[in-house]
Amino acid sequence: MVTLTIRESFVNWNLSWTEALGFATGAVCVWLVARQHIINWPVGIANNVFFIVLFLQAGLYADAGLQVVFIALAAYGWWTWAHGGGPATVGALPVRRTTSAEWAWLAAGGVLGTAALTLLLDRATDSTVPFWDALTTALSLTATYGQCRKVLESWWLWIAADLVYIPLYAYKGLYLTSLLYIGFLALCVAGLLGWRRTLAAAASRPATAVPA
Template sequence: MQPLFASAFTLWGSGITWLEIVAFVLAVAMVVLNIRVNAWAWPLAIVSSLLYFALFWNSKLYGDASLQIFFAAVAGWGWWQWLRGTTAEGDALTVRTLGPNGRWLALLALALAYPATALFLQHYTDTDVAWGDAFPTAASVVGQWLLGRKFVENWPTWVVVNVVSVGLFAYKGLWLTVVLYALFIAMSFVGWRQWRQMAAAA
């Protein structure tokens, strides 16, 4: 993969690699397809996640790098859910809301996963941003599950993840990825609006 780490151009004093460019394009296409509830988003997720794993590991963002492996693995599950998944009642999955109890459980999962992830990164890696890296890592796990099950609440989760990630990647000088996650913020609001409309129509 060494040729992919070659610098394509410089942005704000940092070299932008070919790997980051390809991952950027695939990730944007993936979110567009997610907004449209198109199952082809998932294979794009697998490829872009593996590319971002290499990029983040190279930048010592081990939490986010490990998260990309999780994303790639769970994308197969998400693809299956969107094609063959069913609700507890046995109906095909449709875009829907989580409900109050589900929201509290999602927040509880985040409250437990965030410090556990941060403490692991702090003690077992050489990262300099353990707590900053841990939050989007833990929140993304929650968001990915919500997305796979077609819950509207995945979109506000991604808004929060993307806002935190913009600051984290700016600190690391990954400027094209900063642009990507800033774009993700806007796209998450679009997805949130469209999925709420779909859920209301259903």
């Protein structure tokens, strides 16, 4: 009995450290994104690794799988931010608005992805929250795409995801992670306002005169 108690305490200690490290790297990552600092991408990859472990243990399988996709998207976002959107583009990637075509693709992908993941999680796993797990997965993927392309509205998608994540993680007993997402929500609002100021400043900047 004493050995079992010690073993359970050790497991709980490891879980607490996993959640704490996810908390720290996640907060730093969002803070860096809000400031458009490219180092957010490697910090974000570290955050994804911690959350893969945490979510598998909590039975949030879609969220665990989502972290693997996030790692691939982080590599893409890192390259995109470094190259200004493409090999032929010079300078930092500018903040911009989401186009109508992008909204159409994101909406279609979000709805279909949520439906497909809900069905998969409900039938193939023991998830107790298949719809909410699928919904947050779809919202997070669309938001990350927008972040990779530096589109302003990606912050609104993150805000929507966070508003679902906060009670979801509390329900699953991940109270520190739920608290982290309250912090994420505040950082997302700050990021939205910061990127909006950047966009407004770029729009008000006079165009360079073309010599006669």
